[in-house]
Amino acid sequence: MINGERTIERPLRWGMIGGGRTGQVGYKHRTGALRDGTYQLIAGAFDLDAERGRDFGTKLGVADDRCYATYQDLIAGEAGREDGVEVVSIATPNFTHFEITKACLEAGLHVICEKPLFFTVAECDEVAALAASKGLIVGVTYGFTGHPLVHQMAAMVAKGMLGEIRIVDMAYTHGFNSGDDDSADAVKWRTNPKTAGPTFVLGDIGTHLYYLSEVVLPHLKVAKLLCDRTAFIPSRAPLEDHATVLMHYDNGARGRLWVSSVDAGNMGSQRYRFVGSKASVAWSDTHPDQLVYQVQGEPERILHHGMPYLEDESLACDRMGALHTEGLGDSWANIYLWIAEAIDAAERDDEAFLKNHHYPGIAAGTEGVRWLETCVRSADAGSAWVDFE
Amino acid sequence: MINGERTIERPLRWGMIGGGRTGQVGYKHRTGALRDGTYQLIAGAFDLDAERGRDFGTKLGVADDRCYATYQDLIAGEAGREDGVEVVSIATPNFTHFEITKACLEAGLHVICEKPLFFTVAECDEVAALAASKGLIVGVTYGFTGHPLVHQMAAMVAKGMLGEIRIVDMAYTHGFNSGDDDSADAVKWRTNPKTAGPTFVLGDIGTHLYYLSEVVLPHLKVAKLLCDRTAFIPSRAPLEDHATVLMHYDNGARGRLWVSSVDAGNMGSQRYRFVGSKASVAWSDTHPDQLVYQVQGEPERILHHGMPYLEDESLACDRMGALHTEGLGDSWANIYLWIAEAIDAAERDDEAFLKNHHYPGIAAGTEGVRWLETCVRSADAGSAWVDFE
Amino acid sequence: MINGERTIERPLRWGMIGGGRTGQVGYKHRTGALRDGTYQLIAGAFDLDAERGRDFGTKLGVADDRCYATYQDLIAGEAGREDGVEVVSIATPNFTHFEITKACLEAGLHVICEKPLFFTVAECDEVAALAASKGLIVGVTYGFTGHPLVHQMAAMVAKGMLGEIRIVDMAYTHGFNSGDDDSADAVKWRTNPKTAGPTFVLGDIGTHLYYLSEVVLPHLKVAKLLCDRTAFIPSRAPLEDHATVLMHYDNGARGRLWVSSVDAGNMGSQRYRFVGSKASVAWSDTHPDQLVYQVQGEPERILHHGMPYLEDESLACDRMGALHTEGLGDSWANIYLWIAEAIDAAERDDEAFLKNHHYPGIAAGTEGVRWLETCVRSADAGSAWVDFE
Amino acid sequence: MINGERTIERPLRWGMIGGGRTGQVGYKHRTGALRDGTYQLIAGAFDLDAERGRDFGTKLGVADDRCYATYQDLIAGEAGREDGVEVVSIATPNFTHFEITKACLEAGLHVICEKPLFFTVAECDEVAALAASKGLIVGVTYGFTGHPLVHQMAAMVAKGMLGEIRIVDMAYTHGFNSGDDDSADAVKWRTNPKTAGPTFVLGDIGTHLYYLSEVVLPHLKVAKLLCDRTAFIPSRAPLEDHATVLMHYDNGARGRLWVSSVDAGNMGSQRYRFVGSKASVAWSDTHPDQLVYQVQGEPERILHHGMPYLEDESLACDRMGALHTEGLGDSWANIYLWIAEAIDAAERDDEAFLKNHHYPGIAAGTEGVRWLETCVRSADAGSAWVDFE
């Protein structure tokens, strides 16, 4: 049970790049970071529009002179200060992640970056090496994996309650791009390979599915996959607004994954089903407080967050307690907390802690990019099976 | 609204082959056929065990001397009578369908046969020709397509309420074969290619999905497909207990279909989602009285069977009226009624009626087998894309 | 598992009074009675409009000369025949039930009558005495209590799985009378005390709730109750379109019951919740195939009809088997079957069978009327508490 | 859309009384208050156990010397400081609310107090007068009414989308006190009239229902009510663990409300249904992001939070945006924000703002206590109807 008690010595001095007034994801970062007193927002380059960014930042309580016009200014301006930022979150369009991350790391700052992390695995590897050499943390905001019942699923799988895993079924679909008007700010860059990278929906929403499956099934590895992607709105090609991925895991399990932004009217968001030889679990981020657990031949069970019958791993990250709903903000708060703990440990050179500490870091970010690269490789080969390397 | 009033002149004289006391599907035939006074059960070869079949038949009210030991006896015995059967339902394991159907047609009987109809398209074509030459009907008991809301979906698609169809998502999964004990009567023959034919779950449950999609989307044709099948219980190979099929339709739509009998604990049965450029509909046979209709950008709508706002095609086949649940038996009753009307028209040589009358007949049965053949072809080619011919 | 095998020697010769082409409930009687070959429909006085009734009856397969103009004609006409009807169902407006039932019993016919049975307990007692003296059965079509999961609840309560019963919560509400147009045939008589009796929604739908609670909780007796009723459409007064009833049971349990036909837009129909000191069960006729079972401190459980883990009492009356939906027609089929078995036993003077055989009979019909009388007594006393005698 | 931008000049200096490490509700206060940078937690008397309170407070980031042993110490200690607290939240057992509130107000502090506010209306009036005389705000943490869809319902009612209100149906039930062990800290004081006040579940959870109905239906007033309460665990008497309240509103509408802590296994928490002459809305805090809207004769509609089709009042307080879940913490954040805005206006003597500003204040707290007093009056009169004055 998380109660707001600080698990690290003092709040981290935190800055944001992007996530401005009109940005979609910025509030999620702030509501996540500011929950437990582990981060203090003291600087930002919030917006491409510097004036709007400054106005916004001051409304967030950031001092006027620490609302910077560009991320370069932020790095430079904070570098000179005793009380300068230690960690920076990057909530800007995909194509800027690599450049900004490198610059921050080089300036000695820890980084919390949005997904999809970068465009290529090569970029990931370069950044991983850089971060390692500097002793800095790179966190990735796979924001849905802080929900306590995700960790319940992982614990149940680990205990063998499902038996041998056979089937992985995942979907993240919505219909907000059913029409062909891509002129909105947050859509324009997503549908252009220059700014979005090699994928649209696979990277935009599919990486959430893939990472969550890694959290629940850490021992399973994809052996080969097939990706069938298409753009129902032709102007989006070569990027896709709809894709299906089939996966064969190394233990013989089969996976299927569906992502779409033209699934007209769907408000169901993410759906996960993990099937084992004995039982299954099913979870959706839409109703994150409940988990369906089905043992073949027994009544279906619905587990509720915060209840004493849950595994310790789940109760440990519960915030509201049974009967009281948790939302996406609570999940992000956990992610930010875990990253803060990693940063704190890195600062203390506490290798032992870091070894056993779970948070979405550079490895998880890299795996996501590797999966995207493989999907594109398959799609480009005519939606053919390709090995996952 | 169906009220029990007979739409044909008199009840058809009906016999059953298979569907005995221990058979899984027999009661569905009887509850469907006997609902509206359109069929009278007067003869049967219900069981491989002749004695049990006779005992069972008499308990159903069939005269002792018309409970036959074999289907050959039934055909012979009834042939000699003024009041002999006119139509026979076949509810036996798959491998017997072809032989029994041919024998019945040759004896001048209409046939209502279980799915999957036969093992090969060649067999289907042969039977189609035979039936046509004799002026006889072959109905196929795709028993889920009698539900009124299936016809609501079809009418909505036809009226363009969904826009251009883009995505077809279907699944029929359960977990009753999660374990490896295949010794039960109804499982043994299903997991053996000699008795089941070229597929297990694809034919056993997948054909229901495929046929229902044809009812809802008659204008869409599969252009190519890819089938990935596996047997999690190795003794079932080369047959599959789990399969995923990806489909490309001729209009560019994408389909995915999942069938499994090792989806441990799943009681959700069938799920359908048809997505268009404007809106989607979603339906499950588990809650057949409600239909989810989602127009992008508008509140989700849930439509209930029997309500005046539905399309005429749906209200026409409603039986219980709004607020009162319909079950699978009501759906079967519609299927049997529609087949009776076809038989009646065939007897009256009413070509005009038959032209516009919708029921699952030999063409639908053949398409199901063609789809299975194509799935196997793809699977055998290493789960590769193959054209649908 | 019910398989269609006849549990009585031969089909009963059956007639219907009311339930004509435009009647709301007639099809439910026929679909229930004709399911298992236990009834044969051979006569009827289906309609106030004799001509329409005759036309309708012949379309149901009844011989022209046995489609009578009035129930008196039916009784007279059938009396003279060797093969005359033995049992008659009454599906006419409430005010006719008493007169028709008496006439049929006096003519030596078993009766299956709609609810609410009569207007007064005194009438019920008179009919009960008459039926007893003649050795005839009076069944009452509380058609929702044939669902297998209703009997699952009863069995669970009986086994003590819920602990001591504390709370009974029931509702049957819809909004079909939200507007003030009461001109439709089936509404006009319902909103007039001359034809409906002392209540509208309490009798029309409330009696279903009350009877089902008796089936599940046979050992609980209402000690006192309070009824608060109102007519939101004033022209319906003194009858009610909305009522709440509070009940104190003799064991200290508390009940509340809500009926309304002005619950605008509600398609949820009936909801039941039975709470004990250890656990609760909840069921709705809208999704009759599933039962929610909640043990305090454990995950919620959802039980599905037809599954082997259910109690014998539930499996015994299952028709479709697990995964395949049952509807209201299946429930009615069970009710009709149980009444047929009672009639058969009465004909055989099998007192022992009748003693242990459960079906909704004259006692259940009488209890319903007693409950209505008590509700009206409370309402008339200013919605005050009154003893249930 | 709330984005974290401060709507008041600077964060309020905030202290907490109660809500310590073991307290149930403390985290909800902190997660609500600390979300938008409108409060800064700088002092506290968190716990009856002073040492544990101090340890806890410092872990929350409060300076050691501002973690006080008692609320009296807090008032005294902060009074002396330039930077002393301006507003204090009271999250202690009910019996302490009155005394602590008065002391804080007398010390010139704004107060945010838990519900049920006090034991009697007389106490409420006394405090209201005191607060008014000092120009101070008293907020009450009816924490569920910050959910955006609550305000959607209110806006729909106000626009007449439901027609004239007829029926109010509310329930808040759980089963956590099904057993008879009341020894847990947070249960012990709740089941004792000395510490809980005149009610247990009516005050503990029923006041949430009643206040939310006031938010949605501000124009409806209760004219009379009847309360039937009982203690299934006898040691809880005279307090109740289960109660039903019937209400007649001044416009003729009927209400019913159910509260229970012995509803074994129920995880559904709160359910609301508001029925009008044309349509209904239904909402549960368990799935706060969706609202069922049912127009009689039309398909049911499900509205999702954050969607553009919602009313402005709802979108104005949305935090996460469509598809992303909000939880109880987001609702509390809104409540705390609105109270902060009231305090800020009070500090600025901005009467005009306060006149139109909606937040749960002393009037709402008083109404809740008045409702409880009336319920007890009814119950004590033998569950009789009493006027609501």
Ligand SMILES: NC(=O)c1ccc[n+]([C@@H]2O[C@H](COP(=O)([O-])OP(=O)(O)OC[C@H]3O[C@@H](n4cnc5c(N)ncnc54)[C@H](O)[C@@H]3O)[C@@H](O)[C@H]2O)c1
């Ligand atoms: N983790 C999640 O759940 C989640 C959700 C949404 C978006 N995202 C990711 O977050 C990132 C941002 O997405 P979005 O939807 O918020 O985009 P957006 O277009 O809505 O907002 C981008 C914001 O970044 C600012 N910005 C752009 N370039 C900048 C620069 N060079 N310097 C400073 N500020 C700059 C813009 O002014 C704007 O405020 C993307 O990588 C996206 O994939 C993640």
Ligand SMILES: NC(=O)c1ccc[n+]([C@@H]2O[C@H](COP(=O)([O-])OP(=O)(O)OC[C@H]3O[C@@H](n4cnc5c(N)ncnc54)[C@H](O)[C@@H]3O)[C@@H](O)[C@H]2O)c1
């Ligand atoms: N339409 C549907 O929804 C549905 C559902 C279940 C089964 N089926 C199909 O129905 C058929 C039967 O399946 P089932 O599950 O009932 O099988 P089953 O093994 O449970 O029952 C088969 C029945 O046929 C009898 N039988 C076998 N061979 C016979 C013969 N030569 N002559 C007479 N009787 C014979 C058996 O004695 C038994 O009563 C299969 O083709 C299956 O695919 C369809």
Ligand SMILES: NC(=O)c1ccc[n+]([C@@H]2O[C@H](COP(=O)([O-])OP(=O)(O)OC[C@H]3O[C@@H](n4cnc5c(N)ncnc54)[C@H](O)[C@@H]3O)[C@@H](O)[C@H]2O)c1
């Ligand atoms: N058990 C249930 O679930 C259920 C459901 C609906 C109605 N009911 C009950 O069924 C009864 C009929 O209700 P309904 O809604 O079908 O009414 P309705 O008005 O729709 O139909 C009544 C039918 O009875 C016929 N009829 C009327 N008087 C007759 C007479 N004297 N002789 C012969 N026929 C006559 C009418 O022509 C019509 O066909 C009522 O008692 C009602 O309470 C029960």
Ligand SMILES: NC(=O)c1ccc[n+]([C@@H]2O[C@H](COP(=O)([O-])OP(=O)(O)OC[C@H]3O[C@@H](n4cnc5c(N)ncnc54)[C@H](O)[C@@H]3O)[C@@H](O)[C@H]2O)c1
């Ligand atoms: N708004 C809501 O949703 C909600 C939810 C739960 C509780 N509550 C209300 O909150 C209040 C507290 O309930 P709870 O369940 O947290 O109780 P609790 O018994 O769990 O916790 C009470 C806390 O207050 C502290 N405390 C008690 N007396 C104190 C005093 N004199 N000075 C300082 N600290 C003191 C205790 O040490 C403990 O930390 C009650 O009035 C209750 O009705 C409201």
